[in-house]
Amino acid sequence: MQTASHRTKTMIYISLFAVLIAVCAWISIPAAVPFTMQTFGVFAATGILGGKKGTAAICIYLLLGAIGLPVFSGGTSGPGILFGSTGGYMLGWILAGLVAWAAESVFVRSVRTAALSMILGLAGCYALGTAWFMAVYAQGSGPVGLWSAVSMCVVPFIIPDLLKIALALMIRKRLIRFIQ
Numbered sequence: 001m002q003t004a005s006h007r008t009k010t011m012i013y014i015s016l017f018a019v020l021i022a023v024c025a026w027i028s029i030p031a032a033v034p035f036t037m038q039t040f041g042v043f044a045a046t047g048i049l050g051g052k053k054g055t056a057a058i059c060i061y062l063l064l065g066a067i068g069l070p071v072f073s074g075g076t077s078g079p080g081i082l083f084g085s086t087g088g089y090m091l092g093w094i095l096a097g098l099v100a101w102a103a104e105s106v107f108v109r110s111v112r113t114a115a116l117s118m119i120l121g122l123a124g125c126y127a128l129g130t131a132w133f134m135a136v137y138a139q140g141s142g143p144v145g146l147w148s149a150v151s152m153c154v155v156p157f158i159i160p161d162l163l164k165i166a167l168a169l170m171i172r173k174r175l176i177r178f179i180q
Contacts, residue, residue, distance in 0.1 A: 010053065013049055013053065013057075013179060014049065014053050014056045014057045014060065015057075015060070017041070017044070017045035017048070017049055017053075017054065017057035018045075018057045018058075018060040018061040018064065020041045020044065020045065020057075021038055021041035021042060021045065021057065021058065021061040021071075022041075022061060022064070022065075022071035023041070024036065024037035024038050024040055024041035025037075025038045025041070025071060025072055025073045026073075026074075026075065028073070028074075029160070031156075031160070032156065033156040033157070035156075035157060035160050036073045037164065038073065038090075038093075039093075039122070039161050039164045039165075040164035040167055040168055041061075042054075042058055042093045042096060042097070043096070043118045043121075043122075043164060043165050043168035043169075044167075044168040044171055044172070045057040045058060045097070046058075046096065046097050046100040046101075046114075046117070046118070046121070047100075047114045047118065047168050047169060047171075047172035047176075048171070048172050048175050048176055048179055049179065050100070050101070050104055050109065051097055051098070051099070051100030051101025051102065051103065051104045051105075051117070052101050052104075054097050054100060054101075055094060055097030055098060055100070055101055058093045058094055058096075058097045059094060059097075062082065062090060062091070062093070062094070064077075065077045065078070065081065065082070066078065066079050066082055072090075083136075084136065085132075085133050085136045085137055085140075086129070086133065086153075087132060087136075088128050088129040088130070088131065088132020088133055088136075089125055089126075089128070089129030089132070089133075089153075090129075091128065091129075091132070092124060092125030092126070092127075092128040092129045093125060095121065095124045095125060095128055096117075096118070096121025096122060096124060096125050097121070099117050099120050099121040099124055100114070100117040100118070100121060102117075103116065103117035103120075104117070111169060111172070111173065114169060114172060115165070115169055118165045118168065118169070119162075119165065122161055122162075122165065126153075126154045129153065129154075130146070130149050130150055130153055130154060133149055133153050134146070134149050137149070
């Protein structure tokens with residue numbers, strides 16, 4: 001049974017990682033296709049806190065943005081962002097957290113489990129986000145082919161996202177002993 005002190009620490013960690021994801025959203029790295037560090041924040045949350053608490057941090061972050069706090073990329077917010085063309089990728093982060101949670105319930109929590117769940121979670125995020133993008137894009141501009149959507153929305157982000165996963169795993173290695 002958890003003590004009040006343990007529950008308080010858990011809530012603080014979840015809140016801190018929701019804030020970390022928000023701060024990461026404001027960090028934009030210029031490239032041919034600019035990208036933010038949100039994915040790093042998501043995978044740091046699931047890697048360090050675990051799937052259950054990491055998913056809670058992701059959900060809190062998304063709820064904060066949905067209710068109007070400017071926590072999304074570029075200081076944006078609101079349900080329109082979540083229901084827009086890139087909203088599926090953001091909602092895919094919940095799927096990534098659930099993948100981590102499921103992996104931890106089946107396998108021992110380890111660096112290997114975290115790495116595998118992050119890669120599988122990213123793949124799930126890409127799949128959900130791309131399907132969402134295609135549906136939203138079709139409503140506004142007409143149908144878009146799968147390969148066109150993947151080349152626009154996934155291919156430019158694969159290497160940066162894998163580097164963010166590697167960074168999250170390195171940070172996890174340093175911080176996990178302090179969190180547990």
